[in-house]
Amino acid sequence: MGRHANPDIRKAYQEFQDTDSPSKLFIYTYHPCLQCAKVRCLHCGYTRAKNTTRQIEHLQECQVYLNSPEANAHFASQEAEEQLATETTRAMLNGTHPNPNLQIHRRGPNQKRKDPPLVPAPIRAAQPPQPSLTAHLLHTNAVVFANATQQPFLSHAGCGTLSPKPLAIWMVQDAHYTRGYIQFIGALIAKIRLPTVANSQFHPMYRTMDLLISALNNIRREMSFFEITATKYGIQLTDDPPNFITRAYLDLFHGVSSPSASLLEGMVVLWATEHVYRSAWMYAQSFTSTLSGPSAEAHIAALHQSLIPNWTSPAFSKFVDACRGLVDELAISPTIANGKEEMQRCEQVFRQACFLAQRFWPDVDGMGEEGDTDQLMSDASGQNDNSSSFLNGAAEAAVGSSA
Numbered sequence: 107m108g109r110h111a112n113p114d115i116r117k118a119y120q121e122f123q124d125t126d127s128p129s130k131l132f133i134y135t136y137h138p139c140l141q142c143a144k145v146r147c148l149h150c151g152y153t154r155a156k157n158t159t160r161q162i163e164h165l166q167e168c169q170v171y172l173n174s175p176e177a178n179a180h181f182a183s184q185e186a187e188e189q190l191a192t193e194t195t196r197a198m199l200n201g202t203h204p205n206p207n208l209q210i211h212r213r214g215p216n217q218k219r220k221d222p223p224l225v226p227a228p229i230r231a232a233q234p235p236q237p238s239l240t241a242h243l244l245h246t247n248a249v250v251f252a253n254a255t256q257q258p259f260l261s262h263a264g265c266g267t268l269s270p271k272p273l274a275i276w277m278v279q280d281a282h283y284t285r286g287y288i289q290f291i292g293a294l295i296a297k298i299r300l301p302t303v304a305n306s307q308f309h310p311m312y313r314t315m316d317l318l319i320s321a322l323n324n325i326r327r328e329m330s331f332f333e334i335t336a337t338k339y340g341i342q343l344t345d346d347p348p349n350f351i352t353r354a355y356l357d358l359f360h361g362v363s364s365p366s367a368s369l370l371e372g373m374v375v376l377w378a379t380e381h382v383y384r385s386a387w388m389y390a391q392s393f394t395s396t397l398s399g400p401s402a403e404a405h406i407a408a409l410h411q412s413l414i415p416n417w418t419s420p421a422f423s424k425f426v427d428a429c430r431g432l433v434d435e436l437a438i439s440p441t442i443a444n445g446k447e448e449m450q451r452c453e454q455v456f457r458q459a460c461f462l463a464q465r466f467w468p469d470v471d472g473m474g475e476e477g478d479t480d481q482l483m484s485d486a487s488g489q490n491d492n493s494s495s496f497l498n499g500a501a502e503a504a505v506g507s508s509a
Contacts, residue, residue, distance in 0.1 A: 115161045119147060120148055147168060149174060150170045237438060240433050250461065250464075251460050254463035264394050266396075268405070269476065273409070274342060277336065277343055279466065283352055284329055297369045300312060310435050317429065321376070321425075355466065358459065361455075362374075368448060378463075380426045386463075
C-alpha cells in the first residue's frame with residue numbers, strides 16, 4: 107500500500123495524551139503542550155506513540171483491520187481509482203482523450219490564434235561525398251597494390267605448403283623492419299604541433315598523436331609476440347642483417363619522417379604499410395579452407411594459430427581503419443600550403459611503399475620452397491653493380507605512373 111493510497115487512519119485510531127511517563131516529566135511541567143500524544147487501534151487495541159507512518163504500517167499488518175468491512179471498502183476504492191487513471195492515460199496516448207497538461211498555440215487563458223499554414227520542408231540537395239585521398243591512391247594504383255598483397259609466399263602460407271626457411275627469413279627481416287618502424291613513428295610524433303583548443307580529443311592533431319602512441323604500443327607488443335611465437339613453435343631465427351629490400355623500407359621511413367617531408371606523407375606511408383599487411387594476410391587466410399585439418403608441422407601451426415590471426419583480427423583492422431580516416435582528414439586540412447604538390451608526393455610514396463611491400467615477401471617456387479631471388483638479394487651487399495641496378499629499377503617503378 108503506497109502513501110497515495112493510505113487508509114483514513116482517523117477512523118481506525120483513537121488519540122489520547124500520555125501523562126504517566128516519568129521520563130518526560132520536565133517537558134510536561136514546563137511545556138504541557140508537548141505532552142506525548144498516543145493512539146490506540148480501534149480494531150485490535152494496539153497502542154503506540156502518534157506517528158502517521160507507523161500507524162499506516164500497523165494497519166497493513168493488522169489482520170483484524172484487513173478482515174473488516176472498512177478495509178474492503180478502502181481496497182475497492184483504490185482499485186477503481188487506479189483503473190480510471192490507467193484508462194485515462196491510455197486514452198491520452200491514443201488521442202481519444204485530451205491531455206490537460208498540454209497548451210497548444212495559447213497566448214493567454216482565453217486567447218487563441220490560428221494555426222500557421224503547413225509549409226512543406228525544403229528539399230535539401232544531397233551533399234557531395236568528402237574527397238578521399240586513400241580511395242584515390244587505391245584506385246589509381248590497383249595493380250601495384252594487388253601485386254604487393256597477393257604473392258606466392260602468402261598463398262603457400264594459407265594453403266599450409268610453405269617451407270620453414272622462407273618463413274624464418276621473413277620473420278628475421280620483419281624484426282629489422284619493426285625496429286625501423288619505432289624510429290619512424292617517433293619522428294612523426296616529433297612533427298606534431300599541438301594547438302591550445304577546447305575539447306582536444308576531437309582535434310585532428312591530438313587524435314593523430316594518440317594514434318601514433320597507440321602504434322608504438324602495438325609494435326612493442328608485436329616484438330614480444332614474434333619472440334614468443336618463435337620459441338613456442340621452434341622456429342630457428344638467424345642474425346642476418348637487413349637485406350636490400352628491408353634497407354629500402356627503412357630509407358623510406360627515414361625519408362617521409364625527415365624535416366623536409368610533411369606529416370601527411372608520413373601518415374600515408376604508415377597507413378599504406380598497415381593496409382598492405384592486413385590485405386596480404388587476409389589473402390593468405392582465404393586459402394586456409396583448403397586445409398583438411400591442423401598441420402603437424404610446427405611452422406605451419408605458427409602461421410595458422412598465431413601469425414595469420416594476428417593481422418586479420420578485428421583489433422588490427424580497427425587500427426588500420428583509424429589510420430585511413432586520419433589520412434583522409436589531414437588531406438583536406440586547410441593547413442596544406444600546396445595541395446597539388448602534396449598530392450603528387452603522397453602518390454609517389456604510396457607507390458614506393460607498395461613496390462617494396464611486393465618484394466618484402468620472400469621469393470618461393472611452386473612448391474613453397476625458397477626461391478633464388480631472395481637469396482640473390484641477401485648476398486648482394488658487396489656488389490655495386492647489382493645494387494645500382496636494383497635501386498634504379500625501384501626508382502623507375504615509384505615514379506613511372508606520374509609520367
